[in-house]
Amino acid sequence: MTDPEIPSAESSHILTIKVSNSFNALARIAGLFSGRGFNIDSISIGESERPETASCTITTHGDTRIVEQITRQLDKLVDIEEVSDLTNEPHVSRELALIKVAAPPETRSEIMQIANIFRSNIVDISPATLTIEITGNRNKVDACIGMLRPFGLKEVARTGMIAMPREYQGSV
Amino acid sequence: MSSDKVSTQNNTLKSDKNALGEDYCLELNGGEILIQALLDQNVEAVFGYPGGVVLGVYDVLFKNPQLRHILVRHEQGGTHAADGYARATGKVGVALATSGPGATNTVTGIATAFMDSIPLVVFTGQVPSSMIGNDAFQEADIIGITRPITKHSYLVKHPDELGDVIKEAFHIAAAGRPGPVLIDLPKDMLFSKGRYYPNRTPRFRGSYRIKQDASKAISSAAALLAQAQRPLIYAGGGVVSGNAWEELRELAYKTGAPVTTTLMGLGAFPESHSQSLGMLGMHGTWAANMAIQECDVLVAIGARFDDRVTGRVADFSPKSKKIHIDIDPACINKNVHVEVPIIGDVKTILPELTRLVPELETREWYREIEHWKATHPLRYQQSGDDIAPQYMIQKISELTKGEAIVVTDVGQHQMWAAQYYQYNHTRSWITSGGLGTMGFGFPAAMGAAVGCPGRPVVAIVGDGGFQMTSMELATAVDQKIPVIIAIMNNGYLGMVRQWQELFYGKRYSSSDLDASNPDFVKLAEAYGAIGMRAKTPEEMHNAIQQALQVNDRPVVIDIWVRKEENVYPMVPPGAAVHEMVDTPD
Ligand SMILES: Cc1ncc(C[n+]2csc(CCOP(=O)(O)OP(=O)(O)O)c2C)c(N)n1
Ligand SMILES: [Mg+2]
Numbered sequence: 165m166t167d168p169e170i171p172s173a174e175s176s177h178i179l180t181i182k183v184s185n186s187f188n189a190l191a192r193i194a195g196l197f198s199g200r201g202f203n204i205d206s207i208s209i210g211e212s213e214r215p216e217t218a219s220c221t222i223t224t225h226g227d228t229r230i231v232e233q234i235t236r237q238l239d240k241l242v243d244i245e246e247v248s249d250l251t252n253e254p255h256v257s258r259e260l261a262l263i264k265v266a267a268p269p270e271t272r273s274e275i276m277q278i279a280n281i282f283r284s285n286i287v288d289i290s291p292a293t294l295t296i297e298i299t300g301n302r303n304k305v306d307a308c309i310g311m312l313r314p315f316g317l318k319e320v321a322r323t324g325m326i327a328m329p330r331e332y333q334g335s336v
Numbered sequence: 337m338s339s340d341k342v343s344t345q346n347n348t349l350k351s352d353k354n355a356l357g358e359d360y361c362l363e364l365n366g367g368e369i370l371i372q373a374l375l376d377q378n379v380e381a382v383f384g385y386p387g388g389v390v391l392g393v394y395d396v397l398f399k400n401p402q403l404r405h406i407l408v409r410h411e412q413g414g415t416h417a418a419d420g421y422a423r424a425t426g427k428v429g430v431a432l433a434t435s436g437p438g439a440t441n442t443v444t445g446i447a448t449a450f451m452d453s454i455p456l457v458v459f460t461g462q463v464p465s466s467m468i469g470n471d472a473f474q475e476a477d478i479i480g481i482t483r484p485i486t487k488h489s490y491l492v493k494h495p496d497e498l499g500d501v502i503k504e505a506f507h508i509a510a511a512g513r514p515g516p517v518l519i520d521l522p523k524d525m526l527f528s529k530g531r532y533y534p535n536r537t538p539r540f541r542g543s544y545r546i547k548q549d550a551s552k553a554i555s556s557a558a559a560l561l562a563q564a565q566r567p568l569i570y571a572g573g574g575v576v577s578g579n580a581w582e583e584l585r586e587l588a589y590k591t592g593a594p595v596t597t598t599l600m601g602l603g604a605f606p607e608s609h610s611q612s613l614g615m616l617g618m619h620g621t622w623a624a625n626m627a628i629q630e631c632d633v634l635v636a637i638g639a640r641f642d643d644r645v646t647g648r649v650a651d652f653s654p655k656s657k658k659i660h661i662d663i664d665p666a667c668i669n670k671n672v673h674v675e676v677p678i679i680g681d682v683k684t685i686l687p688e689l690t691r692l693v694p695e696l697e698t699r700e701w702y703r704e705i706e707h708w709k710a711t712h713p714l715r716y717q718q719s720g721d722d723i724a725p726q727y728m729i730q731k732i733s734e735l736t737k738g739e740a741i742v743v744t745d746v747g748q749h750q751m752w753a754a755q756y757y758q759y760n761h762t763r764s765w766i767t768s769g770g771l772g773t774m775g776f777g778f779p780a781a782m783g784a785a786v787g788c789p790g791r792p793v794v795a796i797v798g799d800g801g802f803q804m805t806s807m808e809l810a811t812a813v814d815q816k817i818p819v820i821i822a823i824m825n826n827g828y829l830g831m832v833r834q835w836q837e838l839f840y841g842k843r844y845s846s847s848d849l850d851a852s853n854p855d856f857v858k859l860a861e862a863y864g865a866i867g868m869r870a871k872t873p874e875e876m877h878n879a880i881q882q883a884l885q886v887n888d889r890p891v892v893i894d895i896w897v898r899k900e901e902n903v904y905p906m907v908p909p910g911a912a913v914h915e916m917v918d919t920p921d
Contacts, residue, residue, distance in 0.1 A: 188491070192483060199484045229669060236666035242488040242508055 176205065176225045178257060178327050181238060182245040185211060185218040189243035193220065196241070202226065202234050206259075206324030217245065221257075221326045223302075250327050257327035260299045262287070263309060266316030267294040275315055282308045293318055301325075358535050366495035366526035367392040370459070371400055373502040376534050379430050381406055381421065381786050383414040387434025388474060389461035389523040406786065406815055409807040411438050413779035415445020416805070419454050420780030423766045424741055425787035426579065428455045428509050435461040435523075436474030440481065444773060447485040449516040451770025452600065453577055455509035456516040457502075464524040465493055479520055487515030493522065495530025500538040507540045513664040514577055550685055553678040557635075557659045558692035560676055564633035566655075566701045567593035570616065570645075573600030573769070574638015574662060574682055581605070581762045583686035584637065591696045594705060596624035598639050600769045603759035608738075613705065614714075617645040618907045619751040622712030622918060623705055625907065628653050629914040630704070636660045638682050641671040642770075651912035661685050712905070712918050714755050721872045725749065725824055725897040728876065729756035732794055732822060735880045740792040741766065741784050745777030745801035748830035751903045753796045775804030781819045782812050792820070792884060799825040799853055809863035812890040820883045821892045823856055826899045834902045839909075850899075860892035869894045 183189045190209055197204050205223040212219035224234060231249065238247045250257075267275050272294065279286055279296050282304065288295035298308045302325055309320060364372065370393055374382065381404045386394045397405050408414040411433040418429030429449075433442050439460040449456045463472040479489045488508050490501050498521075505517040561567060575584050575597075581604050588595050588611055595605045596613040605612055616624035628634070634656040639645070646652040649671060658674040660667075661682055668677040678685055716726040729752045732740070738758045743766040744750040750767055759765050766784055768776040781795035802823055812819055824830075827850035836844050860867030866886060870876035876895055883891040904919040 188479065188483075188489070191480070195483050233666060233670060236668075240513075240664070240666055 173227045174225055175227075175251075176223060177231045177249055177251045178255070178325065179222045179224065179235060179238070180248050180250055180327055181220040181222065182212065183209075183218050183220055183241075184243045184245075185216055186243070189218070189241070190220075192241050192243060193222075193238065196237055197224075197234075200233075200237065202230065206322070208324040208326050219326075221324070223325050248329070250329060254330040254333050255327050256330060257301050257325050258299055259302050259305050259323055259325045260297065261305045261309065261320060261322040262295060262297055263312055263317065264288070264293050264295045264319040265312045266292060266318060268292055271315055275312065278308070278311050282311075284308060356535065358533065360533065360535050362532045362534065363529055364495075364532055365392070365529055366492075366498055366521065367396045369495055369498045369530060369532040370502070370521070370526070371396045371403055372532060372534070373499050374430065375400075375403055377428075377502065377506050380404060380427075382430045382432050383408050383417040383421075383783065384432030384459075385411050385414055385434065385438060387436075387438045387461060389435045389463060390432065390438075390521070390526070392523070392526045393432070393461075393521075405432075406811065408779070409810050410805065411441035412444050412775065413782075413805050413808040413811065415442045415456065415458060416448065416773075416776050416779035417783035417786070417808075417811075418456050418458070419445060419449045419776075420743060420766055420783030421787040422449075422454050422456060422783075423780070424763055424784035426577075426763065427787070428457055428506050429783065430457050430459070432459045433461070434474070435463055435478075436476045438474075439476050439478040439520075443482060443485070444771075444775075446482055446516045446518065448768050448771045448773045448776055450485040450487070452573065452768065453514050454516065455514035457505050457509050458516060458518045460518060460520050461526075462491070462520045462522040465522045466524070468522065479518065482518050485516070486518045489518040489520065491520045491522070492525055495525055495528055495532075498525070498530065499532040499534070500536070504538055504540055511540075513574075550678050550680045551688070553676055554685060554688050555692060557676045557678060558689055560657055560659060561591065561633055561635065561689075561693050561696070564593075564631075564696055565698070566630060566632040567591060567635065567696055567698065568627050568631035568633070568656075569593050569595040569635045569637065570598070570628065570639055571595060571601045571604045571637045572598040572639025575601055575604040576638075576762050578638055578663065578682040580638070580682040580686055583683055583690070587686050587690045587693070590690050591693050592698050593635070593696060594627060594698075594702070596620070596627065598642070598645055598769075599754055599767065601639065602754060602765040603762045606760040607758050608760055613709075615754055616913075617642075618647070619755065619903050619905065620907075621709075621714060621755070622905050622916065623708040625905065625913045625916055626708045627705055629655070629912075631656045634658045636662075636674070637686070638662060640667045643671070646672060647907045647911055647913040647915075651914075653913075661689075715919055716901070718873075723870070723873055723876055723895060723897045725826065725901050726752050726756050727873065728822070728824060728895055728897055729753050729796065731873070731876060732796070732880060733757040735877070735884065736792055736794065740764070740794045741781075741788060743767070743777050743781035743784055743793065743795045745795070745797040746772045746774045746831075747798040747801060748826070748834060748901075748903050749796050749798050749824035751831075752824075755903075774798075774801035776801075778802060778819070778821055779805050779808045781821070782808060782817050785817045785819050786815075793818070794820045794822055796822050796824065798830060799823055799827065799849055799856075800829045802856075803854075806859065809860065809865050809890060809892070813864040816888045817890060818887045819890045820880075820886075821890060822880070823892065823894050825853070825856070825894055825896050826901070827853065828899060831903075833900070837900070837902065856892055856894040860890070865889055866891040867894070868892070869896070871896045
């Protein structure tokens with residue numbers, strides 16, 4: 165038997181933001197988080213379907229009141245067109261990571277097997293290392309990094325999550 | 337400073353554009369576009385100070401005297417004056433400064449306006465675009481510095497953008513919850529040619545997107561209020577900035593609910609009315625603070641549950657269900673949980689609510705309130721030749737018949753001015769509530785006087801705070817601005833001294849000014865202002881009456897008051913509102 169799920173007071177949230185494509189806008193978003201003491205777990209931003217607009221995904225955590233404050237404060241910024249909290253909506257989310265891991269001949273094939281299981285790609289190789297590119301939701305990326313850690317991580321770079329709502333929400 | 341050439345074929349900018357359509361376009365340089373766009377916004381006065389990169393703008397101003405430029409003596413005074421102008425008139429205030437140190441001097445004024453939601457457009461010069469980021473002479477990243485204290489900001493890189501940016505900035509400053517907007521103007525942009533379309537309306541972004549329809553919330557609020565036996569209306573600065581004092585009155589009169597206002601909301605409800613409880617909060621009236629704790633339905637209108645109002649927030653108004661009307665969704669549930677939030681413009685929401693609520697049965701409730709009023713009135717001792725500081729305010733209230741625009745600085749005098757001047761009109765009380773900026777009072781009063789010629793304007797300032805911006809006496813003399821500066825001279829940083837007396841064992845560390853204060857009468861005279869001193873009630877009476885006759889220059893009245901008086905009631909820091917301490921008898 166497992167305990168009934170107790171909703172934790174602090175939970176993670178995924179916010180997607182449509183914002184004008186300028187550094188000032190990004191600085192305002194980041195400044196709002198630092199100035200008001202909100203958390204940013206990850207942030208990613210890039211051009212959206214329109215060149216003058218950027219699409220930004222922020223993952224953050226806090227209790228409901230804090231997250232509500234965050235979305236409302238963001239919504240007030242003139243540069244921001246729209247803020248949505250996708251946490252409880254059907255959505256797709258992805259993150260990309262590059263993982264450079266120590267891979268001497270003794271462990272190389274084992275690492276390649278793990279990479280395979282995660283359907284990741286090997287994008288660079290040297291006598292002592294492999295660099296693996298993995299895409300997936302955050303859990304998958306976490307799991308892959310976790311599996312590779314014992315072999316000796318040389319360098320890890322993650323993009324942070326990007327997300328959008330699922331379009332078809334009916335039953336299949 | 338370099339000597340770039342300004343092309344000035346059409347020296348004077350014209351305003352005969354109306355007959356022409358949207359495509360009507362002027363080819364002007366950036367500086368000319370700036371001034372033309374300000375004229376088109378019907379700006380009456382710009383509070384500014386020149387310097388290297390904005391000399392081009394000043395050159396255009398020189399040729400266009402129809403735009404009033406007021407040369408302040410410090411850019412902080414410029415932003416405060418623009419702020420005072422905005423608060424008194426309800427219009428957008430405009431300030432102008434050069435790059436670097438000029439721009440950084442505006443910061444305190446911008447932060448003051450931001451905290452109190454005052455619409456300003458502040459123009460700052462910037463080094464030429466090609467030099468931005470090079471640590472050029474007088475370069476400061478003013479956009480970065482002011483990002484957390486502006487509603488929005490722009491760096492204008494091409495004069496083609498400037499016209500639309502200015503229109504959008506004026507719109508954003510005033511729309512929704514108002515606030516300051518900064519426009520940074522690189523020098524080369526001001527000198528190059530661009531197109532200005534006076535008749536075109538840009539697509540404004542960021543006007544408040546009020547997403548939900550408020551009608552459901554309004555009916556819930558009405559239903560809740562209809563049940564109330566101990567209703568209380570708590571009105572804040574939003575009623576003033578939303579121009580909704582009449583709508584507030586209607587709601588109060590129809591329901592019969594008592595009304596308390598915040599420091600920022602003073603004047604939103606006439607204090608002479610029997611339903612008024614005066615101000616609430618840290619130095620609020622006993623009746624207002626008790627009523628907040630005892631009411632069963634609290635209607636917060638354009639107020640933000642600031643910590644100076646709530647005291648210890650866990651014990652704030654514990655018996656009430658709360659309705660909160662505000663234009664800023666981020667204010668809802670920020671500090672205090674409310675049952676019925678209504679997001680929108682108070683001016684349209686209040687009449688709808690009033691329509692739905694009945695007259696309430698409140699006789700019992702008023703019996704209690706009258707008891708608090710009778711047993712714990714605001715009070716002080718005035719006797720002999722000393723001037724009690726509270727008496728000074730009461731006297732100013734009487735002699736101006738409650739009709740002056742009162743502007744204060746920050747400290748004890750501010751709290752007494754809030755308590756003892758009887759405010760019956762909105763936009764007649766101007767104070768730095770959110771940031772609590774010493775040095776605000778006098779320059780803001782100057783701005784108010786520029787905006788409301790013909791109305792008496794009294795700056796009530798402390799002997800400490802006045803010295804932070806007293807150099808603006810030169811501005812007021814130069815511009816013939818008739819402001820009365822009533823210095824409540826207690827020889828102390830009084831509010832600091834009060835806290836030291838009550839909470840730091842009377843160790844008056846760095847709060848005694850007496851020995852080092854200047855002779856304020858001579859100071860005034862040195863600037864060409866009128867200076868008077870009052871040490872007795874009679875001298876004070878005469879000085880104020882004389883000052884009220886002056887209409888062509890500032891008058892400084894140095895009023896020596898009883899020195900070690902404290903402001904009561906007081907909610908001690910960390911205490912709940914009902915644990916306030918009343919005047920010791
Ligand atoms: C710019 C600034 N610095 C410091 C303070 C802290 N402060 C608040 S009230 C006060 C004393 C004000 O003294 P005075 O102007 O003489 O007014 P009084 O309290 O005596 O009426 C001080 C130092 C402040 N509010 N603003
Ligand atoms: Mg003082």
